[in-house]
Amino acid sequence: MKKILYTITTFIIAATFIGCGGGGGGGSDAHFKNADTQTEIAIDIDCVLANPIAADIATYITLNSGDTIISDDVGSQISVYHDITGAKKVCRVAGTGNSHILR
Numbered sequence: 001m002k003k004i005l006y007t008i009t010t011f012i013i014a015a016t017f018i019g020c021g022g023g024g025g026g027g028s029d030a031h032f033k034n035a036d037t038q039t040e041i042a043i044d045i046d047c048v049l050a051n052p053i054a055a056d057i058a059t060y061i062t063l064n065s066g067d068t069i070i071s072d073d074v075g076s077q078i079s080v081y082h083d084i085t086g087a088k089k090v091c092r093v094a095g096t097g098n099s100h101i102l103r
Contacts, residue, residue: 041101043069047079047091057081060089064103073097 041061048056060081063069069078069090076097081089092099 039103041103043078043090043092043099043101045091046094049079049093052081054084057083057089060091061101063088063090063101066103068102069099070102071097071099073099 043061045060047060063080074097076099077093078090078099079093081091083089090101
């Protein structure tokens, strides 16, 4: 019984990896970002820290899945908010330095 369970589990794992590759004409590496194709987006919008409203948050930069936030200066700070649709938005805490998003 353990041998059958092990075989089924191995098959499922193998099928999962095979299913993730290919497609889109780019081969199995198409899902991984190349360092040459990444974009830097400056987080240059200052936060409204005292009771931000939906209109304030709508102006902040939207984070996408897989984005990386990079601090450019020691002590730089950002704030993360969720808009009314649940999207993550970021802004810079004024006077704390610079950061950017690597997308």
